[in-house]
Amino acid sequence: MNWIVNGHNIVEIIMITFITSLILVPIAKKIAYHVGAIDIPNERKVHTKPMPRLGGIAIYGAFLMGYILYGEITTQMLSILIGSFIIFLIGVFDDIKPIKARYKFLVQIISALIVVIYGQVYFSEITFLGLHLKFNLLTSYVLSTFFIVAISNAINLIDGLDGLAGGISSIYFLTISVIAIILSKLGGLDIILSLIMLGATLGFLVFNFPPAKIFMGDSGSLFLGFMISVIALMSFKVATLTSLVIPVVILAIPIFDTVLAIFRRLLKGESIGTPDKEHFHHQLLKLKFSPRVSIIIVYLINIMFSIVSIFYVIGHAKEGIVLYLILMLLLLFMILKTDILYKHKPKKKKGILK
Numbered sequence: 001m002n003w004i005v006n007g008h009n010i011v012e013i014i015m016i017t018f019i020t021s022l023i024l025v026p027i028a029k030k031i032a033y034h035v036g037a038i039d040i041p042n043e044r045k046v047h048t049k050p051m052p053r054l055g056g057i058a059i060y061g062a063f064l065m066g067y068i069l070y071g072e073i074t075t076q077m078l079s080i081l082i083g084s085f086i087i088f089l090i091g092v093f094d095d096i097k098p099i100k101a102r103y104k105f106l107v108q109i110i111s112a113l114i115v116v117i118y119g120q121v122y123f124s125e126i127t128f129l130g131l132h133l134k135f136n137l138l139t140s141y142v143l144s145t146f147f148i149v150a151i152s153n154a155i156n157l158i159d160g161l162d163g164l165a166g167g168i169s170s171i172y173f174l175t176i177s178v179i180a181i182i183l184s185k186l187g188g189l190d191i192i193l194s195l196i197m198l199g200a201t202l203g204f205l206v207f208n209f210p211p212a213k214i215f216m217g218d219s220g221s222l223f224l225g226f227m228i229s230v231i232a233l234m235s236f237k238v239a240t241l242t243s244l245v246i247p248v249v250i251l252a253i254p255i256f257d258t259v260l261a262i263f264r265r266l267l268k269g270e271s272i273g274t275p276d277k278e279h280f281h282h283q284l285l286k287l288k289f290s291p292r293v294s295i296i297i298v299y300l301i302n303i304m305f306s307i308v309s310i311f312y313v314i315g316h317a318k319e320g321i322v323l324y325l326i327l328m329l330l331l332l333f334m335i336l337k338t339d340i341l342y343k344h345k346p347k348k349k350k351g352i353l354k
Contacts, residue, residue: 005186005195008070010177013192014199016069021062021203028057029207029214037095039215053095055208056219059200060088063227066196076189079119080230083111087152087226091219101273105149108222112148115230116141123147123236148229154254155225156218157261161281162210163295166201168302169224172250173198175306176231179246179313190234197227210292246312249305249324252331253280253298260335283338301331 003010032038032052039051063084071077090107093099115121122144125134135143159165173194180191201224207213216224232247248255257280262272284294304327312320 003181005192006070006072010181010186010195013066013070013195014202017062017066017196017199018203020065021058021200022206024058024061025055025204025207025214028052028054028061031057032095032214032217035096037092037217039217051212051215053215053217054092054219055204055214055216056088056091056095056221056223059204059216059220060084060223062200062203063196063223066192066200070192070196072189074189076119076121076234079115079121080193080227082118083114083230084223084226086114087111088219088223091217091222095217095219104218104222108149108152108226109145111226112145112152112229113141115148115233116144121230121233123233144233147233148226150258151229151232151251151254152222152225154251154258155228156221157258157279158254158281159216159221160279161285161291161295162212163205163208164281164298165221165224166205166208166216167295167299168251168254169228170198170201170205171299171302171306172228172247173201173231175250175309176235176247178310182310182314188234190231193227193231193234197224197231210295245324246309249328250302250309252305252328253302256280256331256335278339280335280338283335286339301327 005013029052032054035054037053039053041049067077067081086107090099090104094104122140123135124137124140125132155165155169158168176194177191177198180186180188180194185191204216204220208216228247228251235247261279264278265272265274281294281298284297285291289297305324308320308323308327311323
């Protein structure tokens with residue numbers, strides 16, 4: 001099995017970016033206190049004491065170090081550097097002083113368009129369950145831009161519990177890397193970026209796993225979501241991923257959570273950008289699971305989807321689809337047992353007047 005990517009050992013890439021992130025986290029923490037990027041507890045937050053944000057600085061810094069050591073100067077990479085810097089920057093500003101959602105959304109679209117149009121990173125066709133859809137250039141641009149913005153927001157929304165967004169992202173980067181190793185497709189930029197991001201995210205996770213010492217903030221979650229979506233699109237280009245189902249199901253929890261959050265807020269007559277405390281991880285806390293156990297449950301669900309994705313890729317597509325459906329139904333069953341869409345009315349006890 002080949003463990004070399006562009007002349008560099010896979011373990012080396014992960015370890016260098018991991019150590020860089022590890023070193024940068026305490027620096028990011030000091031910067032957060034200095035500029036006042038502090039997350040103050042309120043009725044919607046899970047944490048009980050003020051917590052520094054801007055952990056995204058460590059993740060982004062390790063990503064840049066990884067690119068300097070292992071990346072190449074290409075139009076694609078330049079577009080990713082420009083787009084990621086813009087989305088990281090708006091996240092930093094938001095961590096220091098909250099920015100209106102519509103402005104952040106506009107910046108996300110601009111960042112996505114830079115990668116899609118300038119970098120030519122997009123999918124032009126989708127194959128799944130025997131269906132093959134091919135798109136014209138404009139449709140490809142629109143769908144790919146939507147995909148980047150949607151995944152960026154999904155990771156941003158799931159970042160409500162210590163270690164959650166970082167752990168889910170790490171599982172994603174690891175899964176893509178494992179798929180590339182199995183298929184012996186280790187020369188693509190998508191795999192180099194996956195390995196760089198895996199090390200960078202794991203280094204931050206050391207400080208973010210509960211009890212967290214720092215939050216990644218929007219600077220981290222938006223950047224992670226951006227890189228996850230871009231790597232997925234690049235993987236279609238080089239055929240590391242042969243179906244859109246793979247990145248979507250690996251991210252089943254954040255995608256499900258985002259879709260349900262939109263429906264929940266629409267049912268309440270609220271703006272879809274209105275924050276609340278009804279996300280999937282909040283539901284696990286309501287079931288009396290501790291924060292640590294709650295994120296482990298989410299990790300395990302994500303790992304199961306990742307294992308099935310690897311199973312699907314190595315040539316067991318039919319069996320993989322069956323397993324996907326079973327996992328999706330189990331996840332849906334779990335979700336419907338919670339108050340994630342609406343609050344269940346408490347049952348009245350007989351003989352007691354309210």
